[in-house]
Amino acid sequence: MCRTCPVIYIRGQKNGKGDNAFITGKEDLTEKSMTHSKPDTNSKNDFWAKLIISLVGVHSVLLGLTIYFFTEFFYQVFFATPIENLFFVRQSGIFLFLIGLFYLYPLRNIKKYFRIIKLVILSKTVAVIFLLWNGHLTTAPAMIYLAAFFDGLMGAVLTVVYVQCRKAYAPGNPGAVPTGNADRGKSTG
Numbered sequence: 001m002c003r004t005c006p007v008i009y010i011r012g013q014k015n016g017k018g019d020n021a022f023i024t025g026k027e028d029l030t031e032k033s034m035t036h037s038k039p040d041t042n043s044k045n046d047f048w049a050k051l052i053i054s055l056v057g058v059h060s061v062l063l064g065l066t067i068y069f070f071t072e073f074f075y076q077v078f079f080a081t082p083i084e085n086l087f088f089v090r091q092s093g094i095f096l097f098l099i100g101l102f103y104l105y106p107l108r109n110i111k112k113y114f115r116i117i118k119l120v121i122l123s124k125t126v127a128v129i130f131l132l133w134n135g136h137l138t139t140a141p142a143m144i145y146l147a148a149f150f151d152g153l154m155g156a157v158l159t160v161v162y163v164q165c166r167k168a169y170a171p172g173n174p175g176a177v178p179t180g181n182a183d184r185g186k187s188t189g
Helices: 042-069 071-078 086-108 116-137 141-169
Strands: 007-011 020-024
Touching: 042 071, 042 086, 042 116, 042 141, 071 086, 086 116, 116 141
Parallel strands: none
Antiparallel strands: 007 020
């Protein structure tokens, strides 16, 4: 942007008439005139949060599609055993596909939906517990334990992402969901 633009719209600047202002004329927008503005530190957090959420979500979507459409191949590669019940294996593929789509939902607006990451962490935690508890029931427990390790790793990394997002987007009250109504939830009696 040039230093002498005739009209510039600045959102969030007070002009006495509301929350938005127009700077008209040939305002000098040098570094000196903008020293009060802070750099956007959340853009770096947004990038990493979105990247990690994308990787976790895409992993589940692709794994689910692979299990559903290439069931026999998947079983031969990872378990080296024939499938006993195709229905339940494919059902798990659909489940993984759908849960992967759910994992991707916060990408719509990370600042608004970052709290959903807690549910993704819970899902990964439950998956780890399930896999560790039941891995010995399969023909290839080592593969199940490896899957549990990677689910745990994803959960740990997502925990770091969640903490960073909470610091960035809910600094006043980290556990509260903004409602827009300060009196909501208070008892009157």
